[in-house]
Amino acid sequence: MANRTPVLLDAWSGQATPLHHFKRGKTDMVIPMTLGGNETSIVAFVKDHGAKDPYVTDFTGSVKGFFSSAKKSKDAIFALVSDGAGTVTLSNGKECRFKRSVPKTTALNLWNIIIESWERPNTTEVSPAKLRNITFLNQPLVPWLDLDGEGMDKVSGVGYYSTNFTLPSHYPKSGLSAYLHLGRFEGAVRLWLNGK
Known part of the structure; x- marks a missing residue:
């Protein structure tokens, strides 16, 4: 798993959306997910090409989720937040702290x-x-x-x-x-x- 990146596949459109929050080991990967009753998701593991983009390994506080934008740099990760403070830790060791009023x-x-x-x-x-x-x-x-x-x-x-x-x-x-x-x-x- 060291050279793979997880993506969420849309069975309807075929679109692959990068997953930004996971922990990667040498032989395994942990992807936190919440599914409802009878709900399914399709996760694929694609080969990394070139340098690996940073991904989220941990977060606290008011963070609700993550997404990326096709119009921005491919390694830009945006956080969905609610009121309050939070921290996001990236795979490169960088820690981002913020406080928002929405x-x-x-x-x-x-x-x-x-x-x-x-x-x-x-x-x-x-x-x-x-x-x-x-x-x-x-x-x-x-x-x-x-x-x-x-x-x-x-x-x-x-x-x-x-x-x-x-x-x-x-x-x-x-x-x-x-x-x-x-x-x-x-x-x-x-x-x-x-x-x-």
Whole structure:
């Protein structure tokens, strides 16, 4: 394991995301992970090419996790933090200490929902399915069955959800990122922020 780096594989897209927190031994590697009931993750071990980038061996305090950005240097590691102080220890021995005050959580309670519903045709002859858009404005996130619409127990299709939010006026221009928690869902999700 001395010349391998762990990555998390996305079975849906095939994308490999580097794991930044682990401890490497000569013949083993320890990767802390938390999985829910019936949850799985795919970890692959890829060969290191050239110099090894530093990785996180330990952290304390308000650190919630780590990520990297394709737009930044490949060896840049960013920490997700909550209020308070924390330390991060890297494999090269460097210890980073910080204290952060982060904005309060913004709840996105109301959403505009467009359901692209695929319905059977009105005839018994071979014909394409009917497509109907069902729109709900300013709705909480609930199962489609609980939306106030006729025949929602028979709806099948794709849902498009949109909402708006404003960052707090005291939000710093650098040093902090936003974290969006979608909760539990079935199926797949694609996300756009500011059209990207």
